[in-house]
Amino acid sequence: MTSLLAVPKRLLLGRARPSSREEDTLLPKRLALPVFAADPVSSVAYATQELLVILALGGVATLVLAPEVALAVCVVVAVVVISYGPLVRAYPGGGGSFAVASRNLGPRAGLVAAAALLVDYTLTVAVSAAAAIDNLVSVLPVLDSARIPLAVAAVLLVMVVNLRGRREAGWSAMLPVYGFVLVIGVLVVTGLLRWAGGDAPVAASAGYEVVRDTDLTTVALGLIVLRAFAGGGAALAGVDAIANGGPAFRRPKGRNAAVTLLGVGGMTIALIGGVVALAVISGVTVTRDACDLGGLPEPCETFTQQTVLAQLAEAVFGPGSVGAVLVAVVTVAVLLAAANSAFNGFPLLAATLADSGYLPRQLARRGDRLAHSNGILVLGLGAVAVLLVLEARVGPLLDLYLVGLFTSFTLAQVGMARHWSLRTRPGWRGPRAGPRAGMALAVVAAVCTGTVLVVLLLTKVPNGAWASVLVMVVVGVGMQRIHGHYALVADEVALPDDDATEAMPARVHAVVLVSRLHRPVTRALAYARATRPSTLEAVTVASDPALAQELAEEWARRRITVPLRVLDSPYREITRPLVEHVRSLRARGPRDAVTVFLPEYVVAHWWEAVLHNRSNIWLRARLAATPGVMVVSVPWQLASTLADGDLAARAAGERSLVQEATRAGAADSDRDPLG
Template identity: 45%
Template sequence: MSPVVAHDVREPGDAPQLAKRILIGEPLTTEQVNDQLLPKRMALPIFASDALSSVAYGPQEMLMIMLIGGTALMTLSPLVAAAVVLLLIVVVLSYRQIIKAYPSGGGDFEVTQKNLGEVPSVIVAAALLVDYILTVSVSIASGVDNIISAVPVLNNWRVEMAVGFVALIVIVNLRGVREASAVFAIPTYVFIGSVGVMIVTALVRTVLGDAPVAASAAYTMHAESLSQAAIVLLILRAFSSGCSALTGVEAVSNGVPAFRVPKIRNAKTTLAMMGSIAALLFAGLTAVALISGVKYAEDPCQLVGYTCGTPQQSLMAQVASATFGAGSIAFFIIQAATACVLLLAANTAFNGFPLLGSVLAREGYAPKALNTRGDRLVFSNGMIVLGLAAVVVLVVFQANLTNLIQLYIIGVFVSFSLGQIGMVRHWKRVLHETHARPLSEVADERRGAVTGLVINMMGAIMTVTVLVIVTITKFTHGAWMVFFAIPVLAVLMLGVKRYYRDVEHEISIDDTTHFGSSGDVAIVLVSRLQKPVIKALDYAIAAQHDKTIALHIALTPEDGKELQRQWQQHNIPVPLVIVDSPYRTFAQPVEHFIRQYREKHGPSVITVYLPQYIVGHWWESMLHNRRSRRIAAQLMMVHGVTITLVPWLLDSSELIYGRRSRPLPGQQRSGRPVVLYGTPPSGRRAQRPAGPPDQG
């Protein structure tokens, strides 16, 4: 038998990889991680877009709740808005202290873990993860809402648009932090500038005696007769809805590692800029909405004069229309910028969620895959998990902003409250540790600790109070689902931590650990005498085991005899062992043979070689390798046995690898030749190549 010679050729043509490169970009090396760090001007749109964009729906939700009590109750709106702005300022100052004390990126999780213990820290982590998912959902739903306000005909495609925007943002974020910041920077700054111009224009017109008037100003609402207690509860509910403007503040403290050096100073500056802009826009937009008489109702059909069945314009759209005129260029700029920044506000979560997930994975509370950086040096697994979770929420709630907003801010205020309490304990510990040292050495440190203690104590009192208010006012409106999800997620994370701890204990080495195996045996499983089997034999011989055995499981005596005849005919230089299988099983006879061999020859290390086809079509996987997969799965349960899969590339594999497993007629392949065993014309047995072949 003449030797069969094959040549290997490699052609580019991996279509899935090409598509991945087009969508995500070329992979980055680990050394390039510092190039991905952000300056302040780019960090602001990345980490602050959520807090900045929330001014588009925070005032809207606050005024919507106040309107339930009638137009007379709207006069209290400025006081409620002032309380929200005051809380925002306190929270921003509090998180500047967290950035200073814990700049590693753990944020509230790290604060509570080091100061309050494991269970509170896991609750904080679960609350933040839930809040990040809802941030994406609410931001996308609000963005779609503003698009529909400008183009009402798109109302029937609300859910589809929301899901599409989530997919788009995931892809952009997978391309890396710097590319995402470049994409998101322009819409964020356009939003800040355009809304700022709108507020100033409206206020100037008011001062000049030409106050803008919203189209809904003429609507009235029949207020129900409310008791004093009901009015107080309504005001508290409006305040809790307005507090949605605080979401995203914690993202900067979680993203400190992404800033350029000096990281702490840049992060604190970015947080201060974000808080100042958000407070001014929230207060200004609320003032202009009240001046122009905007009416935005939970059920617009309750508005007297409103045409039921038509989409209700968002507060932002009504203010823009009143200030610049409906259909004006400025109106569409405002709507486009608002829609963009609301959609891109989800990007804050796509930075916070993966970073927090990586911290949790390092601590053992989440799967290790969340701590793996992708091709573009981002935690891509966390981004994909967040995107899928947000899509589920949007589909379940039909991208309805009013329903989603009821679930919002619960998680963030849980983390706010526990984080601030943890910081109070942190500063008390610092003061205690510096008490015994000379005052001249620790004067600055004690002064900073006292300042931090005062700020964080105020933050703790206010955020706990708001958490109680939010819980009371939103619980029956859907927030109970968040209170259910947070403990369930916390229990799961504790279970993952316990599992990793048990596995680590199980596999850790100690002085009693020893391995007494002797000998090195290779077993090549042979079904029929074919090229994939010859390739597996060649690999086994090239590995230079102490002993190499070809093992055939014969379902019938005739099968074994025929294989034995072919084996002798082709002079295969490996002993063939045939084991009968009267019950037509494969894995059990192999396992039984291995046990018998060890009983006779000692505890040898056994390497089992299994030929396996590599295919290009998904449906081919159902037609091949099923037996080898079952055998491998069972043999891996046998101590001292390793499995080596020897690939044989079928022609269809070129769809994946851009090459063929063997030459086409009339073609030759370059590369190292592969010689199958046989009897050459001279009568001498052909020698195997010096090393294992690249290709069968």
């Protein structure tokens, strides 16, 4: 049967790859860097903006602290990046925070880390898509009304690219990442050179003022600074994806992942520092709500704020210039490529969890292109759902995103501290200097990320980020239930030590389901007799008494030896009477078994499947749930599905099947029952 999706699937994804080519899908450093760097590098576009947006709440009093807050963010980024180097070397098999927390802090801590990461990856894709559309709208404000469908389309585009394979996703991310680093580097250097020469660039929003109803207390200003620091922590996006993506690297996996991580961290720190410095110099002012700004050239309800990078590009290169357009293009491209990190990390983590029995086993399977297609599809659809619920707004998405991000970071670093502590105890055979330095680094990183997490819990959760915590709890409980189910099933189906054989049934009752008399039914009758059951009968359900009577008369006229039982059905049901009859056969003896033969059509085209076998689907499900009952499908291939040779062979053998199902010597046994 030709699937409706077969041709479009091949056009979108390409030809299937054999398992022997799995090594070809692994990423060398030149491809791994753009794939995993896209997320943290692109976070420059929204992490710096989030930092300035929150500082703007305090007006000039807090905006002047932007360089200090940015420096603190860069320090945290550096500490986390450096501390993750030993982590990816110690756990090159993937799993990231989940693997570290599970092995060093216990299964529950591992589940918390895994739930945080799964939610975090989903929000990473949503944030990247929403931020990309934000930067697109900055250049083309007319697209603001189409923000949601554009963001959804962006997610689906990235999802399809990743379904084509890991290397294809790497090549698609290479140009955007390297182009973004180059263009933003030129932007920052040009702006700083102009400032050093006395011609500092001035942003279009430099003359706007932040409107506040009341003055803020010192405590409130301090909380704003802490919130800005925590918001800038979005620059750590994608760091854990490298730890989870260890299996995607070529050997030596741990070393290549650690080198990639250091390169990504260095680029991210340089870009954040440069962008924040240039934003302060040019006087960029940005808020989440345009109505919080004073001095706008038009009513705030119709005013579209530009992103920080768009404002800097126009301030440095000029409005409408080639440089400003180029900045917008590479920013949108790198934000779309940023989702590649999540589309690499989420499926690998989901596969690890599935292998451990915490997620459905289907997530561990590879698709036609040797990618974990099921995980990619789940991530893409989850991100689309989040975008629809939060209307593709970056601010609310970041509030949810940051809680999961720093939860996984903190658990990973606490787990690494435990990892190193075991190697400094008496009895450890090996050098102690390395483990002690590693433990000190992990403790420092845990303090840094834990501090940010506490700030987020105090400032973000009451304002809506509680939803992220709730989803993490639901995901964690769900994984625990799945693991429990798999464990129970494994215990139930395990072979006993003393006997590996199953007792044979005392008797086997064969039942052939008949709706009308035709060649598929005679074939099913013949195959049922070939199994030599203890009893054999044909059963039809009289949902239409007139048709049932015609069938019984035709059955008798053709003198078929197999008895036909007609089940009464006053309410025109098919499934219930048949299931009750099968159960009555099963009740004749505790060791008896019943085999139900279902004649079914095999069709050539997808649309034909809608026209046939629909009642059998529900019937098979009900029968399969009945103890001691086996369901056997007897396929009848329609002529459109067979080649000429197969059709001739079937015609030659059909006479013997009919003779087997009917009395020998019957006058019409050779005739086509459909004729």
